[in-house]
Amino acid sequence: MRVQTFSRAQILQEFNSHCQALAGNDRRGFKQEFEDLSEVGKDLPTRVGESDANREKNRYPHILPYDHCRVRLSIQHSYPHSDYINASFVPGGGSERDFICTQGPLHNTTADFWRMVWEQNVRIIVMVTALRHKDIVLCHKYWPLERGTVYHGLIQVTTVTRKQGPDYFITTINLRQRDCPTDRIITHYSYPTWPDQGVPKEPSSLCAFTEYVRQHLEAIPRLGPAVVHCSAGVGRSGTFVTLLWLMQLCARGIRPDIRAAVEDLRLHRMWMVQNLEQYIFVHQCLQYWLSGGTSACSPQIQGATSNINHTKDRHHSSSGPRDRTGRRRHHHHRQKPPSDQPQNTMQQILHPGNLFRRLRPSSSLFNPGSHTS
Numbered sequence: 001m002r003v004q005t006f007s008r009a010q011i012l013q014e015f016n017s018h019c020q021a022l023a024g025n026d027r028r029g030f031k032q033e034f035e036d037l038s039e040v041g042k043d044l045p046t047r048v049g050e051s052d053a054n055r056e057k058n059r060y061p062h063i064l065p066y067d068h069c070r071v072r073l074s075i076q077h078s079y080p081h082s083d084y085i086n087a088s089f090v091p092g093g094g095s096e097r098d099f100i101c102t103q104g105p106l107h108n109t110t111a112d113f114w115r116m117v118w119e120q121n122v123r124i125i126v127m128v129t130a131l132r133h134k135d136i137v138l139c140h141k142y143w144p145l146e147r148g149t150v151y152h153g154l155i156q157v158t159t160v161t162r163k164q165g166p167d168y169f170i171t172t173i174n175l176r177q178r179d180c181p182t183d184r185i186i187t188h189y190s191y192p193t194w195p196d197q198g199v200p201k202e203p204s205s206l207c208a209f210t211e212y213v214r215q216h217l218e219a220i221p222r223l224g225p226a227v228v229h230c231s232a233g234v235g236r237s238g239t240f241v242t243l244l245w246l247m248q249l250c251a252r253g254i255r256p257d258i259r260a261a262v263e264d265l266r267l268h269r270m271w272m273v274q275n276l277e278q279y280i281f282v283h284q285c286l287q288y289w290l291s292g293g294t295s296a297c298s299p300q301i302q303g304a305t306s307n308i309n310h311t312k313d314r315h316h317s318s319s320g321p322r323d324r325t326g327r328r329r330h331h332h333h334r335q336k337p338p339s340d341q342p343q344n345t346m347q348q349i350l351h352p353g354n355l356f357r358r359l360r361p362s363s364s365l366f367n368p369g370s371h372t373s
Contacts, residue, residue: 003254006255007253011250011253011256011290012287012291015255027280030276030280031276033259034276037259037263044066044068044267044270045067045068046067048065048084049070050064053084054081054084056108058086058103059231060103063233063270063271064270066269071120072084073119074115085102085113087101087102087227088102089225091264092245098225101228102228102229102233102237104140104229105139110140114142114155115153115154117155117227118175118177121223122226123184124213124220124226124227125226126189126191126228126240127188127191127192128228129229130193131192139229139230139231143157144159146159147159154177154178155175156178157175158174158175158176159172160174167193167200167205168190168191171190172186173188193205194206196230196231199281203281203288206285207288207289210247211247211289214247228241232271234271234272235275238271239281241272242261242272243282243286246282246286250286250290258279258282262279
């Protein structure tokens with residue numbers, strides 16, 4: 001099937017118009033789209049994560065992987081529950097398993113985290129959280145910050161180099177299983193300035209970081225999924241994956257559909273793109289990136305996130321366990337299909353949320369601003 005493609009200028013023009021329409025009447029369109037997504041995935045079971053045996057492996061008791069797409073580890077010592085980790089396969093490029101979104105490792109799950117990286121042949125880890133916020137631990141320090149070696153279970157983790165970018169760090173990690181002669185090189189991207197439950201200060205910073213990761217993913221063989229995590233593995237992780245996915249679409253001349261992408265992600269992991277502020281910020285970033293960083297977002301969009309009430313939904317704050325209670329209280333509801341849900345096979349094939357993973361990856365790279373109309 002031949003897919004119609006568009007120039008960057010055409011995509012930007014259409015996307016700007018779309019964003020302006022959503023931003024009108026006090027961001028009514030953004031609010032409606034985000035509200036329409038609130039029930040997506042709520043009927044999907046999370047029985048394995050809810051089990052008593054796995055309870056202490058979850059950073060937040062009501063942020064759990066869906067059974068149908070959870071990452072399964074190898075069974076250890078015939079213990080049936082040793083295959084569990086709070087991590088989910090999600091789409092974002094060419095298949096249902098382009099990314100693994102996961103919680104920030106706990107002290108007692110760090111060995112499982114590295115075992116997952118090894119078993120899934122992961123070569124890129126993207127961390128979009130700080131280790132701590134004041135006195136709250138958001139993620140256990142699971143790798144050496146400076147040159148050195150630590151062991152987690154059977155995995156030897158060695159930091160080789162650490163370089164600092166404008167708002168992020170890039171660490172080269174050598175990974176080896178004990179008593180195994182082969183090793184692997186992992187690239188660890190850390191973006192610690194992204195606030196919990198919020199968004200970065202400027203689209204330019206996150207766009208530069210995401211584009212850097214995107215080009216790395218384009219340049220290496222697809223050996224395994226990339227791991228993306230924040231603290232809970234849903235809000236900032238979902239926002240990053242959504243932005244990267246849609247950058248990939250636009251780079252190939254395909255018009256983006258943010259709502260469809262978030263819907264697809266939420267069918268693989270709950271609460272991906274966790275709040276309205278993050279949902280609008282994806283639009284801001286994509287506008288900025290499509291323009292090559294040479295033009296600001298439209299005024300309506302530019303002011304949208306700054307005017308949002310920052311009193312977030314307490315049921316999915318990651319500022320502490322007290323804010324996670326009640327997460328699952330609506331889980332008995334059936335998912336409400338959106339009004340524009342595809343009704344036949346051809347519509348499903350062409351649905352923007354499913355389209356990109358059916359395309360063969362392109363070897364060409366599009367740098368922001370380099371596409372001509």
